[in-house]
């Protein structure tokens with residue numbers, strides 16, 4: 001691993017690790033840990049990353065790789081790159097413009113952007129100010145009227161896809177958030193005073209723009225979305241609003257009602273994937289929420305091949321969790337993914353330096369992907385296959 005540097009700004013970042021470091025130097029520890037951390041012992045968070053290094057390339061040589069194309073198709077539309085931006089709620093706690101920065105960078109690259117229902121920017125603002133190919137991610141709420149109102153708003157703004165996240169019937173246990181006394185508004189307490197005041201630019205930005213709120217959940221539950229509750233309270237109050245009773249039958253009702261593309265995120269098992277496909281869903285995302293939910297869950301790269309086999313290319317299988325290099329994207333494609341979603345990799349950029357950071361993250365990933373293709377002797381995305389990889 002190259003030595004870690006402290007980059008001055010996004011332009012001095014050459015890897016996602018550099019962007020992570022930039023975010024670390026610019027954010028209070030509590031906010032950085034909220035983004036960077038995982039559930040419980042963070043075993044799955046680590047395993048997600050290790051799974052990529054445990055798969056090694058067996059590259060082709062002597063192919064003409066002077067021209068390569070990263071273009072691919074998803075839902076009969078072209079994407080210039082085989083990835084989209086996944087949903088990350090609470091990005092605005094890192095930088096108030098983070099959601100918009102990610103959406104704008106995605107639109108510029110003609111790749112999908114997924115807005116989280118727990119975002120700090122509204123469905124309408126993203127559609128108006130960023131545009132592009134938009135998906136809306138919804139957690140299933142107990143309050144079904146509210147849930148459907150949110151989805152109707154996405155429909156009214158022409159979002160192409162609805163993503164239902166199914167690996168969060170209850171919130172995961174992120175111990176760092178408790179230890180860091182992370183609260184909203186960023187209430188100064190004896191435990192976090194030094195932390196928040198150690199990042200004056202972040203603090204000034206926060207005071208100038210106003211303390212972020214979960215804009216799309218406004219009105220759901222006062223305690224969950226206003227600035228009056230502590231983060232630990234907020235986390236559990238939002239969690240209280242999730243519907244742990246949501247099941248295959250409920251998903252089938254969502255399928256009946258949402259006429260756009262329906263993407264189900266948070267699947268690890270081939271049998272679940274087959275049942276979801278049988279309900280008429282349009283795509284599956286193999287994901288363990290970046291290790292933020294069930295600690296001890298299998299790394300998604302390891303879970304991917306069995307799901308791909310079970311789905312047998314009838315609908316797209318996307319994956320996320322642990323992608324930090326363009327080469328990681330290539331490995332997921334080689335194991336049968338139709339594309340991937342980017343989580344923390346682009347979020348580090350967006351919270352570190354908004355537009356420039358989000359843009360830089362996509363540029364780094366796309367440049368690395370293209371280079372990996374050339375070094376593997378691959379000129380088209382669909383030439384990736386499992387013979388190029390060996391698991392050690």
Ligand SMILES: Cc1cc2nc3c(=O)[nH]c(=O)nc-3n(C[C@H](O)[C@H](O)[C@H](O)COP(=O)(O)O)c2cc1C
Nearest residue numbers: 035086087088089116165289290321322323343344
């Ligand atoms: C700060 C943060 C917030 C997230 N919020 C959501 C969310 O609101 N909805 C969701 O489905 N997934 C959410 N995720 C999970 C991501 O969509 C994605 O599955 C995960 O980040 C992938 O792992 P990676 O970051 O290691 O690539 C969040 C992840 C992070 C890091």
